[in-house]
Amino acid sequence: MVTQDIFNAVLAFDEATVVAKTQEGIDTGTAIDSILNDGLISAMDEVGEKFSAGELFVPEMLMAAQAMKAGLELLKPHLGEGGGQSKGTVVIGTVKGDLHDIGKNLVSMMMEGAGFDVVDLGVDVESEAFVKSAAEKNADVIALSALLTTTMPAMESTVKAVKEAGMATRTIIGGAPVTQAFADQIGADGYSADAPGAVKLVKELVA
Ligand code: B12
Incomplete structure (x- = not known):
């Protein structure tokens, strides 16, 4: 099955096969959700488990991530509903x-696919940069990502900075270690465990 081949290729750090099999999946009508969740994302979960177990190390994680990203790029035009008028503006980034x-x-790709204008500030983004960009773009939502427990406090300071700036922009947070309870604790306006949920959340917030 093509999703299993994609899964295996990510775990083998085989970018060329990830690309070929992802394209094959798209061309042969395999559900995009399945390619994404059962192929690419499950493989990265497995990589994470192997990393935790000491079976894989950072350079290998990076190679797997690059292979996964190559597959994601191909899926990009197929994610979300696409087309139409902008539904709102989202400033997104990974925190400091x-x-x-x-x-x-x-998350960014799926929001674009769902018709939002997305301003992606990249990684290692300071609180001030989120606030500045959201003000300039008159953003509806600021979306913060963190994958490290040590960087979760940067989410709190960013949410605080947005509030202190007196902005109406809503804040949402996500990333593997983040929870709804943490979102409540720091006063963020929303949390989702995955990208489709993030899109749903933003739609609700801008409605
Ligand atoms: C790939 C990876 C890397 C790559 C990153 C490459 C890249 N360009 O991103 C590299 C090799 C660089 C890396 C480095 C490190 N990593 Co790393 N990494 C991972 C790994 C294996 C996968 C992460 C991933 O991409 N998952 C796939 C994506 C699709 O999932 P996701 O990010 O969770 O996103 C989904 C949701 O969370 C949600 N979401 C994400 N963002 C947002 C935002 C919003 C607003 C919303 C609503 C939702 C949302 O939607 C997404 C899609 O469904 C994880 C393990 C894991 N399974 O999480 C470890 C992991 C996150 N890394 C870890 C560690 C420790 C590190 C390092 C410190 C290692 C080191 N000793 O150097 C460094 C830190 C570097 C730094 N300063 O950031 C730990 C973190 C432990 C902790 N509790 O903090 C993990 C959990 C591995 C482990 N099990 O120990 N890593």
């Missing part, structure tokens, strides 16, 4: 100190 961007990119 954190360089993980795969999940953030996925």
Whole structure:
């Protein structure tokens, strides 16, 4: 099955096969959700488990991530509903100190696919940069990603900075270690565990 081949290729750090099999999946009508969730995302979960178990190390994680990203790029035009008029503006980034961007990119792609204008500030983004960009773009939502428990406090300071700036822009947070309870604790306006949920959340917030 093509999703299993994609899964295996990510775990083998085989970018060329990830690309070929992802394209094959798209061309042969495999559900995009399945390619994404059962192929690419499940493989990265497995990579995470192997990393935790000491079976994989950072350079290998990075190679797997690059292979996954190549597959994601191909899926990009197929994610979300696409087309139409802008539904609103979202400023997104990974918070200060954190360089993980795969999940953030996925959220960003799906929001674009769902018709939002997305301003992606990249990784290691300071609170002030989120506030400045959101003000300039008159953003509806600021979306913060963190993958490290050590960078979660940067989410709190960013949410605080947005409030102190007196902006109406809503804040949402996500990333593997983040929870709804943490969102409540720091006063963020929303949390989602995954990219489709993030899109749903933003739609609700701008409605
Ligand atoms: C790939 C990876 C890397 C790559 C990152 C490459 C890149 N360009 O992103 C590299 C090798 C660089 C890396 C480095 C490090 N990593 Co790393 N990494 C991972 C790994 C294996 C996968 C992360 C990933 O991409 N997942 C796939 C994506 C799709 O999932 P996701 O990010 O969770 O995103 C989804 C949701 O969370 C959500 N979401 C994400 N963002 C947002 C935002 C919003 C607003 C919303 C609503 C939702 C949302 O939607 C996404 C899609 O569904 C994880 C393990 C894991 N399974 O999480 C470890 C992991 C996150 N890394 C870890 C560590 C420790 C590190 C390092 C410190 C290692 C080191 N010793 O150097 C460094 C830190 C570098 C830094 N300063 O950031 C730990 C973190 C532990 C902790 N509790 O803090 C993990 C959990 C591994 C582990 N099990 O120990 N890493």
